[in-house]
Amino acid sequence: MSRVLLHDRRIVVDGRPRLLLAGEVHYFRLPRAQWADRLDRLRECGGDTVATYVPWLWHELPNGDVDLTGRTHEQRDLAGFLDLAHERGLYAVVRPGPFIMAEVKNEGIPYRVYDEHPHLLPTTWDGRTVETRTIDYLAPEFLAATDGWYAQVMPVIAERLADRGGPVIAVQLDNEIGMLSWVTNSPDLTDGLCEDLRRWAVDRYGKDGAADRIGADPGDPVAWAAALRTPAEPRSLAVHDDLGRYMRDRYRRYVAALRDSAERHGVTGVPFLVNVHGTGGGRGRTFPIGISQLFEAYRGQPQLTSGSDYYLGDLTVTNVADLYVGNAFLAAVHDADQPLTSLEFEAGNGDYGQDLSTLYPPEAVELKARLCVAQGNRLLNLYLFAGGYNPPLAEPVGDGNDRIAFTGERHGFAAPVDPEGRLNPTFDAARRALHAVRGVADLLADSDEEDDGLALGFVPDHYLTEYRHPGSASRAEQVADLERFRGMGPRDVLARALLLAGFSFPAVDLSSADPATTPPVIALASAATLGRDVQRRLVAHLRRGGGLLLHGVLPERDHDGTPCTLLADALGLTGTGRVEGGPHYFPSVVGQRWAAGPAEARVGYAQRLAGAGAEPVLTEVGSGQPCAVEVTVGAGRALVVAADVPCDLDFWRAAMARLGVRPRLSPDADNPGLVLTSTVDRAGQRLLHLINVAPSAVTVTLGWQGVPLLAGRRLRVPARTGLILPFGVSVGAATLVETTCELISRDGDTVLLRPTQGDDEVVLRTDRPVTASRGTVRVTDGRAVVRLPGAPDGEPVRISVG
Template identity: 80%
Template sequence: MPEVLLRDRRILVDGRPELLLAGEVHYFRLGRADWADRLNRLRDCGGDTVATYVPWLWHELPDGSVDLTGRTHEQRDLAGFLDLAHQRGLRAVVRPGPFVMAELKNEGIPYRVYDEHPHLLPTTWDGAPISTRTIDYLAPEFLAAADGWYAQVMPLIAERLAPRGGPVVAVQLDNEIGMLSWVTNSPDLTDGLCADLARWAVERYGKDTAAARIGADPADPAAWSTALRTPAEERSLALHDDLGRYMRDRYRRYVAALRQSAERHGVTGVPFLVNVHGTADRRGRTFPIGISQLVEAYRGQPQLTSGSDYYLGDLTVGNVADLYVSNAFLAATHDRAQPLTCLEFEAGSGDYGEDLSTRYPPEAIDLKTRLCVAQGNRLLNLYLFAGGHNPPMAEPVGDGNNRIAFTGERHGFAAPVGPEGRLNATYGAARRALHAVRGVGDLLADGDEEHDGFALGFIRDHYLTEYHHPASTKRAAQVAELERFRGMGARDVLARALLLAGYSFPAADLQAPGGAAHVPGGTPPVLVLATANTLGSDVQQRLVDHLRAGGRLLLHGPLPTQDHDGTPCTLLADALGLRPDGWLEGGPHYFPSVVGHDWAAGPAEVRVGYAQLLAGPGERLLTEVGSGRPCGTEVTVGAGQAVVIATDYPCHLDFWRAVLDRLGVRPRLRHDSGDPGLLLTSTVDRSGQRLLHLVNVAPSAIEFGLWHRDKAVLSGRRLRIGARTGLMLPAGIRVGPATLVESSCELVARNGSNVLLRPTQTEDVAVFTTDRPVRADRGEVTMADGRTTLTVQAPDGEPVRVSVD
């Protein structure tokens, strides 16, 4: 029976890397007669895996028994649904909570858990009740209730695991842990949690330091709880810092407890998954908060990995860097075994409120799919793939509709397959995307993204910002500053410029344990970091060590001067020999501008939103026009080199290319189009087979020449990529006794010595090296210089069949 393992950032099924293309189908929202249709639709769409939540709220009956086989209602037959999926040739990812969200009431927790244990509902700031239905995760009563649920559901899942001949290849533990308290700024502050935080603080700092940081004796429960719930302003930064760090340790212990329960009840031999939440308003700027919250729960845990929840809507020049950087930051927090997965990959029209206020263009699915697989996602779960109907609760709860969810009777209005089975326009787009990926699935399953010699720094503590007491002005100012400058840089310009300028790059977790920045394949010579005035002493020291060892650094943002708890810290500024010497902030009647010098000179001065004036040595690169003072400089530190850009310079791609060029970064892929919107990257498998990934997020077609390591691709032939489309072009792919050296066609399928190619241009070529005859069902085949070239006129894009004798 097939074994399922996580190894080398791959999902291995029976020892072979696999790319899992899934769709979320909720059996509990569909009549049994509809299950086969939705599963068939999933297979037709290109999926090979079905994913589903298993709602505790629905399966537990009023008498306390649990129905998972349909004895009381056909839509409770989890066993039958998984067995039918297996019969249809589909694998399964099962997500049994205990929390499942999915618009379910109580987030899927039975009412009786709250009724029997009302103290599990946390209090929060100032002792106020929370506004959501979250629960104190580590309360013994809740863990016991969750273990009772697992005792029912996990054995049924265990019987259907892939290593035992069933369809289940992975199991998710809980759902979006910590999300509810974050989005409402309502940290769980029950008496039990406050007491546990006291224990944690004393173990971390000692009793006296813990008391000084929080402002109360940890041995006095009442005073300690009051100090946590209503922080004193002078201790606000330290208290918020400790609260965030404690919560992360708490989530780690919660996931460990759930895993132990699942294993105790029979689920072993398949990976566990933990999903990371955080996108908002069709952006990914807050997604790293979810990473920061949960990294301790998944990093380094054997046969467990994280999965993203991506709700970004359309993909444009405005948010494409959000998706790219989110994948990079998540990968940076994985260990060497853990692959990227996406457990909720937004599919559908976006009309979640059934009010026609939003309609995403269908091609958004294709663009996001192509970018995610290029970055190494090994599992994509289209969420939601099929809608359905919310059945009534087993007994009245008096809430107006008595159904299991708050969306009314119908659910999943925006899904590619609607509640009644009707297909919307996104179904066809999803089908095209999944089939395009499936044609090169083996290359993607065993391929890794290639990069350009630098990494974008990820500071987990810059995202320790989910809580702020409403009355704390110091904390509000710190959070606002971090939100402005962290991650992708002020106005997101840094990450957007790097990506649209043609670079591909990983992220470096600059707080990884072990003393070195964690980057797959090793730390590159150049680090790029968007920072704020707040930067931890540990990170500052790592950057200093990096420079003194001969590394190079691009620092974008204000010079750091304090640690996260408010302690002054200028380790990095001191090593650079720089100090802040003034701040100019733009406003409605003040317009700071900067001008570049030497290699940073541009065609004109440019307006900026802020400029931090710098004092100290180094070459002046940017000066603020009004004062003539530097706000950008280049300095030498030991054997290293740093470029400091202390202003939000606009997204002028030539400027940012010049900065990276100065630091020795040369892109391996480049194009000559002056129109922004074309992203370039590549993947290569362990045998050297390569795919060139081209994604055009612009609203217009782009024509260009393409170079790979300064060699013209396709002998300099110009390419055209349509508006909002993508291409995956083969390079060095084995086809029986031949090698497909390069082609302007996409691969549709490969089987031994036969290949099916999809033309993408009005005239396409495919170049082979082989000593055997190459035949095609149409087009012209020529031989010259040891190469065989197929030329096809194919304006209709119909696939071409090619065989190598």
């Protein structure tokens, strides 16, 4: 039996932090005879955990019975699949819905739920019916039906929980909650929901306050619902703002209801998971919308954490900051115990339409895995690991194929293991990634990413943009402004520049940040909309002596449209106009003082700034007026960059230096594209993470807090590869001080290393004899230096101490 806990942002199994490497295998899409092969393939790939959805639609029979043991069809034997995984030495993460998506029809909800309760399909804007098969989550009939499903599936899972001697190490509640309504811009606005929102608004604002914000009498249900479904000016922004905030609370209550049902039906003693959606088109710019929707459902909830759904395709300079910031924003709304996980970690070749319109390079999965574990992800679930076949529905519905899913007979044709069991090139890449991580898994499981005293500001309310009434001009303007400036900055330059310039940084939730734990400097990309409370917190941060890099435009209103210039007033700045580029107008900026020297740079916009005491940093060429300035506020210092300046790494390094921030790894690279960070455990053992997302090799020298590493030698990181280098890691009685090799394994006083440079070096601190399976060993003053001449294919070297 194994006890599983979430503690100190770690997954702790039997008292020991664990890094779980999983793969998604759908038993219901594979004949029983193939289950063992796919599980063995997962182990071969380096996995120790299998994950699977459990489709309610498939297990419930036409007569209402539920088969979870295979008595009616072998591919309904959830119990047998979990037992086989246990026999194969794998943990399991089970995802029983009720919604599962996974290309299953109705997202996994049985047809009879819709047939028996047609009113569960919600009403949306202007009284229309939604086009997707979503459901009013809190409708009593749906909660009752879901509880009936849980009453069947949860006892089967409960019998196989890790703390009862089984494989199940975690259970996911529902799937991608709120996603369908968001992507179709169709908020649920049923009569019951409008009435529930009325109670919420009256509790929050009082009866008169609610009436003023929504524009309808809360005592008139018809008028109230009409005002919500068709927001009118000038209250449209307030209606949208309250709708988004209410939905957060609604999702919180829904997850709580699911958890209560799962626990009543026997699932206790293992963590629960909620997955977060939002990536698309190879980018993560909208991923924080999913965080904004769901964070209240899991933050502060004991033994429950979130997991990402990452579909970013390849990892390049275009989107590497998307992944980094996605992890940082997720962590920013976690409590002290909740670790990062990735419940759908894209692992296939991208040919999801089976039309060969897209093929991702195999190394993409390795690059993404290396970055995620460096940021503290404790669970990666390769999705989808193995394909299969969609069985026929138990009862035909006449929809053209009568199968459980809409992809046809085959499913998961882009997975590393295809439906027929063949391997595509992503299998070897995934195996390389998981084995590279496996060699340092004990360190990663109990380490945290270090930072440079800098945090990226996260404003969840900036992402309350999932809904916009088609007829609201003010809402369209607000959303367009937010989408342009929020998060990673105009043109994504702020986050991309900081990351590629060598900085490591967490994110801080500016709506609830604890001043005692907030890093000294905050970098915030802001639109004209910024909440009053967040502005107040930023002013207090500056007056306490903190630093602020504000990139975007000066905030001038709250999310409900109310004017708010607290931050601009504290900065002593006003905007005197914004110049925009166009087909025949090319605004440019030029540097002043410490930013002087480089040529003029064209920008897409520049907001002209005025303020007594403001020191110009950039001026807009056409007017000569400043568009970037430095100001002092109390004991603090702010740098306001109100133009979308290029991704000039030297400019951004200099900007951060003005605020007292310098990268601890101090890289000197010949080309951009290298992401650097470090992780450290409680004993001070470090791993240095170097990830090259560029299409060409990068050579770099590294320093640690200004002291050269590896005697200042240049490291070569080939194109689209990564390195995890031990730095101060214990090997028995010795310390592996530094090396150019990756760590494969440690066993007592012996370490197995993988050379990476063709002429590698290992430095150990020890007073004992040192031997190596090849190379030369030189011992001087308690230090042993092992030099390794080139070897074909990076042949591992074994070093023993004593």
